[in-house]
Amino acid sequence: MKMATYSVLSGSVALITLQNPPVNALSEAVRTGITDAVQRTLKDPQVTSVVICGQNGRFCGGADIREFAGPMSGPPLVPMIHALEAMEKPVVAAIEGLALGGGLELALGCHYRIAHSQALLGLPEVTLGLLPAAGGSQRLPRLIGLPAALDLITTGRHISASEALKLGIVDQVTDDNALKMAVEFARSVVGQPLGPRRLSTRPCHSPPDVDSVLDQALAQVWQRGRGALAPVACVGALRAAATLPYAQGMEKERELMATLFNSGQARALQYAFFSQRVVGKWQPSGARWDNSTTRTIRKAAVIGLGTMGRGIVVALALAGVSVVAVESQEKQLAAARQMVPEMLQRGAGRRGLDTPPGVISFSSGLEDVSEVELVIEAVFEDMALKRRIFSRLATVCRPGTVLCSNTSGLDIDQLAEATQNPALVVGMHFFAPAHVMKLLEVVCGPRSSPEAVATAMVLGKRMGKVSVAVGNCPGFVGNRMLKPYMEQANFLLEEGATPQQVDEALEGFGFPMGVFRMSDLSGLDVGWRVRKEAGLTEQGVEPTRMRQGQRYSPLPDQMCEGGRLGQKTGRGWYRYDGPGGRVARSDPWVQNFLETYRARHGLVPRRIATEEILERCLYALTNEGFNILQDGVAAGPEDIDVIYVFGYGWPRHRGGPMFHAGQVGLARVLEKLEHYQHSHPDVPHLKPSSLLRRLVAAGSPPVQKWREFISKDRVHSQL
Numbered sequence: 277m278k279m280a281t282y283s284v285l286s287g288s289v290a291l292i293t294l295q296n297p298p299v300n301a302l303s304e305a306v307r308t309g310i311t312d313a314v315q316r317t318l319k320d321p322q323v324t325s326v327v328i329c330g331q332n333g334r335f336c337g338g339a340d341i342r343e344f345a346g347p348m349s350g351p352p353l354v355p356m357i358h359a360l361e362a363m364e365k366p367v368v369a370a371i372e373g374l375a376l377g378g379g380l381e382l383a384l385g386c387h388y389r390i391a392h393s394q395a396l397l398g399l400p401e402v403t404l405g406l407l408p409a410a411g412g413s414q415r416l417p418r419l420i421g422l423p424a425a426l427d428l429i430t431t432g433r434h435i436s437a438s439e440a441l442k443l444g445i446v447d448q449v450t451d452d453n454a455l456k457m458a459v460e461f462a463r464s465v466v467g468q469p470l471g472p473r474r475l476s477t478r479p480c481h482s483p484p485d486v487d488s489v490l491d492q493a494l495a496q497v498w499q500r501g502r503g504a505l506a507p508v509a510c511v512g513a514l515r516a517a518a519t520l521p522y523a524q525g526m527e528k529e530r531e532l533m534a535t536l537f538n539s540g541q542a543r544a545l546q547y548a549f550f551s552q553r554v555v556g557k558w559q560p561s562g563a564r565w566d567n568s569t570t571r572t573i574r575k576a577a578v579i580g581l582g583t584m585g586r587g588i589v590v591a592l593a594l595a596g597v598s599v600v601a602v603e604s605q606e607k608q609l610a611a612a613r614q615m616v617p618e619m620l621q622r623g624a625g626r627r628g629l630d631t632p633p634g635v636i637s638f639s640s641g642l643e644d645v646s647e648v649e650l651v652i653e654a655v656f657e658d659m660a661l662k663r664r665i666f667s668r669l670a671t672v673c674r675p676g677t678v679l680c681s682n683t684s685g686l687d688i689d690q691l692a693e694a695t696q697n698p699a700l701v702v703g704m705h706f707f708a709p710a711h712v713m714k715l716l717e718v719v720c721g722p723r724s725s726p727e728a729v730a731t732a733m734v735l736g737k738r739m740g741k742v743s744v745a746v747g748n749c750p751g752f753v754g755n756r757m758l759k760p761y762m763e764q765a766n767f768l769l770e771e772g773a774t775p776q777q778v779d780e781a782l783e784g785f786g787f788p789m790g791v792f793r794m795s796d797l798s799g800l801d802v803g804w805r806v807r808k809e810a811g812l813t814e815q816g817v818e819p820t821r822m823r824q825g826q827r828y829s830p831l832p833d834q835m836c837e838g839g840r841l842g843q844k845t846g847r848g849w850y851r852y853d854g855p856g857g858r859v860a861r862s863d864p865w866v867q868n869f870l871e872t873y874r875a876r877h878g879l880v881p882r883r884i885a886t887e888e889i890l891e892r893c894l895y896a897l898t899n900e901g902f903n904i905l906q907d908g909v910a911a912g913p914e915d916i917d918v919i920y921v922f923g924y925g926w927p928r929h930r931g932g933p934m935f936h937a938g939q940v941g942l943a944r945v946l947e948k949l950e951h952y953q954h955s956h957p958d959v960p961h962l963k964p965s966s967l968l969r970r971l972v973a974a975g976s977p978p979v980q981k982w983r984e985f986i987s988k989d990r991v992h993s994q995l
């Protein structure tokens with residue numbers, strides 16, 4: 277099957293149209309079609325110029341990523357693009373919609389590029405663990421210079437047509453029909469010399485301090501990449517472009533690509549790409565939500581204007597939703613009135629907007645929310661308070677208003693009970709700062725309707741969030757898994773580790789911050805409040821290390837009792853320059869505190885290897901992920917992995933905790949959990965999940981097969 281068509285317009289302009297919806301990816305069939313079309317063009321003496329375009333207003337989304345999983349067959353991209361560039365008839369790319377990755381590389385092989393003003397262009401291969409290996413790493417710097425190419429290729433960012441024009445990537449931009457303009461343009465350049473238009477023959481203009489530019493770029497990608505290989509390889513390919521002739525540069529591009537292509541990181545990043553798309557489509561119940569009705573929200577209310585509430589107001593307004601922002605405490609309301617417009621201005625600026633599209637009004641009373649279509653409650657984590665608000669909302673709001681809670685772990689169903697229509701109650705769990713962080717957990721209570729869930733999911737998407745639908749249980753997905761992770765970190769301190777040692781191990785793995793630095797940032801009192809609610813804390817000179825029949829570490833509670841709440845008090849697991857300080861320094865007080873604690877409890881400290889720190893923290897977290905899958909709280913491993921990558925700093929190049937377990941080997945994870953459980957029988961979170969055991973018994977299927985395995989397993993267990 278050929279998925280690029282060939283036609284001739286007005287007898288002289290050959291038109292090659294890529295046809296592979298939805299993004300005209302360069303699949304084997306498309307590459308075959310283009311290769312054949314080039315041959316026909318060469319043979320047709322009537323044809324004097326060529327235009328390449330994509331069907332349905334989308335030029336090309338790049339190589340077909342799905343093909344990366346199997347052996348490559350069909351015409352390769354590099355010679356195909358060389359053949360286009362070598363043509364003696366002018367070739368013009370008509371870029372509508374998008375030209376990404378191999379799509380832009382194809383366009384760079386053309387002699388001219390005309391773009392529609394709404395088109396997006398970029399070389400995002402680095403985000404898939406790869407580099408632009410269809411000549412992009414060699415042609416782009418020859419077109420726009422080394423510094424600009426370094427920026428685009430190492431970040432993979434998409435740019436607008438107007439930026440592409442400024443950089444010199446495209447020759448013209450139009451608001452009208454880009455294809456029509458490209459055809460006219462192609463006719464107009466017939467007979468003009470093509471030599472200077474062939475980017476591979478151009479020299480690469482590098483700055484005089486080329487080595488220092490490249491070294492700086494390398495240092496930057498090391499620091500930003502947290503262990504990611506692809507950005508480093510991208511700099512390597514650009515170094516080759518800047519210092520070697522084109523043919524040798526292409527050889528280097530090929531070598532670097534071969535190393536990346538088979539790396540675990542490329543597999544992880546491609547898995548992350550598809551996971552993000554999978555999570556938009558399913559609810560934990562297994563029902564497709566694309567056939568549920570959705571309400572378009574024009575006006576919403578946010579109740580509670582603390583840090584979270586303010587961020588949610590801004591995110592809604594930036595999405596074009598008008599917001600009634602409600603806060604009963606005068607001081608907090610006054611602070612919000614001052615801070616929200618400033619945050620909004622900055623947010624609009626980041627998006628290139630002059631004014632935010634949504635209008636905000638402030639109020640101190642719930643009665644002002646009567647006209648909205650959706651409410652998001654964002655008050656303290658206090659069930660009684662939240663229930664009071666929900667029951668009041670049920671009387672104030674008009675029938676049919678969707679009621680959401682930003683709780684980070686409380687029971688959505690108990691909130692729903694307080695209303696007259698529980699089907700309209702869902703959780704919308706944002707992550708701080710809510711106008712910046714990409715993740716949104718949409719929590720489906722047992723009585724939430726598909727319509728309410730779909731409405732929250734779609735609203736989240738409008739707000740630029742990656743929305744993941746999850747089930748209702750304490751902590752939902754993200755925070756439920758965080759508990760055993762933090763618990764292990766505390767136990768490691770009891771056994772002899774220091775906060776720095778644990779953090780360095782986790783940061784070495786790729787987290788932007790280790791668990792203790794993170795606690796200091798978010799405030800130790802957050803978890804303390806939750807533990808108090810759960811009846812776990814006890815005050816006294818000799819607090820016990822067992823609570824509710826399980827091992828418990830009172831260390832963080834004691835820190836809070838001593839007023840060490842983290843950055844906000846200038847003291848936590850680290851010390852800071854003062855309240856609100858950001859630079860963490862190791863604190864001899866903490867060292868002394870830990871030594872005294874261990875001595876008091878008769879704990880003999882030991883040297884703990886990085887491997888043990890990582891295994892205990894990460895496998896305890898992953899083990900809870902298996903329990904979550906077993907309970908049906910997440911629809912699949914992809915949902916968990918997306919939550920961890922977007923909300924908890926799990927390094928994207930490691931795919932997510934569930935993917936990582938598959939890469940390590942499920943049998944090995946199981947064996948390690950069994951080993952640690954044997955040494956710590958009083959820690960239930962180390963007891964291997966029975967789903968993990970069943971997956972291992974079934975031969976450890978790849979992560980992409982777990983959904984199917986779980987649903988068969990569930991049917992089987994119901995028989």
Ligand SMILES: C/C=C(\C)C(=O)SCCNC(=O)CCNC(=O)[C@H](O)C(C)(C)COP(=O)(O)OP(=O)(O)OC[C@H]1O[C@@H](n2cnc3c(N)ncnc32)[C@H](O)[C@@H]1OP(=O)(O)O
Pocket residue numbers: 298299301337338339340341342374376377378379381400401404406407408409410550553554
């Ligand atoms: C060497 C490597 C080379 C030469 C490369 O080219 S690597 C690929 C470089 N290209 C990319 O990284 C682009 C990836 N795609 C996207 O960023 C986005 O999909 C998009 C901006 C192109 C479109 O976004 P949107 O309109 O929101 O649509 P979706 O993201 O939902 O995608 C729709 C479906 O198309 C599938 N898709 C998208 N791109 C590719 C691709 N390059 N190869 C294969 N399939 C692709 C995507 O998975 C969606 O599929 P379904 O989920 O609907 O089944």
